[in-house]
Amino acid sequence: MLIIGIAGGTGCGKTTVVNKILNELPEGEVGIISQDSYYKDTSHLSYDERIKINFDHPRSIDFDLLTQHLKDLKNNKTIAQPVYSFVKHNRTGDTILTHPRKVMIVEGILILTNPELRDLFDIKIYVHADSDERLIRRLKRDIAERGRDLDEVLTRYQNTLKPMHTQFIEPTKEYADIIIPNNKHNTVAVDIVKSIIAQKL
Numbered sequence: 748m749l750i751i752g753i754a755g756g757t758g759c760g761k762t763t764v765v766n767k768i769l770n771e772l773p774e775g776e777v778g779i780i781s782q783d784s785y786y787k788d789t790s791h792l793s794y795d796e797r798i799k800i801n802f803d804h805p806r807s808i809d810f811d812l813l814t815q816h817l818k819d820l821k822n823n824k825t826i827a828q829p830v831y832s833f834v835k836h837n838r839t840g841d842t843i844l845t846h847p848r849k850v851m852i853v854e855g856i857l858i859l860t861n862p863e864l865r866d867l868f869d870i871k872i873y874v875h876a877d878s879d880e881r882l883i884r885r886l887k888r889d890i891a892e893r894g895r896d897l898d899e900v901l902t903r904y905q906n907t908l909k910p911m912h913t914q915f916i917e918p919t920k921e922y923a924d925i926i927i928p929n930n931k932h933n934t935v936a937v938d939i940v941k942s943i944i945a946q947k948l
Contacts, residue, residue, distance in 0.1 A: 748821050748847065749947045750867055751940070753854040754919055755874035756912045757803070758884030760929035761854050764874050767937045768852070768944065776948060778820075778848035782855020784829050785813040789837045797836035803856070803911035810861045813853075817867050820847045833893040850944055856912075859919035870943060873923035878909075880929075 753761050769777055787809045789797050800807060816826040827842035859865055859873070882904060889895040920926060927936040 749850045749869050749944060750817065750821070751850065751852045751870045751872065751944075752858050752865070752868035753852060753872045753874065754856060754859045754916070754923070755929075756876065756878075756881050756916050757856055757908060758881035758888065759874045759876040760884070761874050763929070764872070764927060764937060765852055765854055768941055771941050772850070772944060773948070776848055777850045777852060777944075778845060780813070780816070780828065780845065780851060780853045782808060782813065782853065782858050783833075784831050784843075785809045785855075786831050786838070788829075794836070800836065801907045801911065802836075803907050803915075805857050805860045805915060808855075808857055808861075810864055814861070814864050814867065816845075817851070817853065817864070820845070820851055821867070823847050849948055856916055859922045860915050865922055870925070870940065871923045872940065873920045873926045874929050875920070875926055876929040878912075 753765060755761050765779065769779075785808055786802065787807060789800065792800075812829075816828065819826050825847070826845050828845045830839045830841040830843060831837070832839050853864075853868070859871060865871065885904065885908070886897070886900050889900045890897065925936055925940065
């Protein structure tokens with residue numbers, strides 16, 4: 748099994764890169780795990796307490812479970828991936844049965860901050876995008892898909908997103924094997940990744 752970690756700041760275009768890679772590969776041979784599914788269970792907190800959580804800090808992620816699940820997949824075991832609701836700021840209680848695949852892609856803003864998880868990746872990718880660009884994408888997405896309003900997104904960006912990006916996410920570039928500058932013309936880096944995967948398959 749080839750395990751690829753794709754990191755980068757919020758709204759940097761990780762999903763776009765993942766989709767570009769997926770489009771070229773045989774269906775059913777690649778599985779995806781999102782770090783967002785592994786936010787810690789916050790059922791013991793009220794909704795008002797949950798919205799105050801700093802979700803851009805590594806502490807908010809259940810890295811133990813994520814690491815264990817990756818190891819299980821590597822050992823050819825099926826896992827029950829948690830389902831997370833951004834509207835409720837909590838896990839839903841549902842799970843998704845995820846089967847081992849020849850290639851597993853793990854994507855998320857904080858995945859390169861955890862040494863044990865990092866060691867499981869065969870290829871580590873960091874997607875880089877301009878901070879203004881990331882803020883615009885984050886605004887559009889959170890308002891359209893996650894039921895947030897403009898003030899809420901901007902306050903969160905200033906108070907947690909930006910400082911956490913500087914403190915935790917940006918420094919993980921140094922662990923990346925490949926840094927992909929996310930612009931529409933950058934096909935070379937993605938082609939390199941695709942050819943590495945194709946060799947492995």
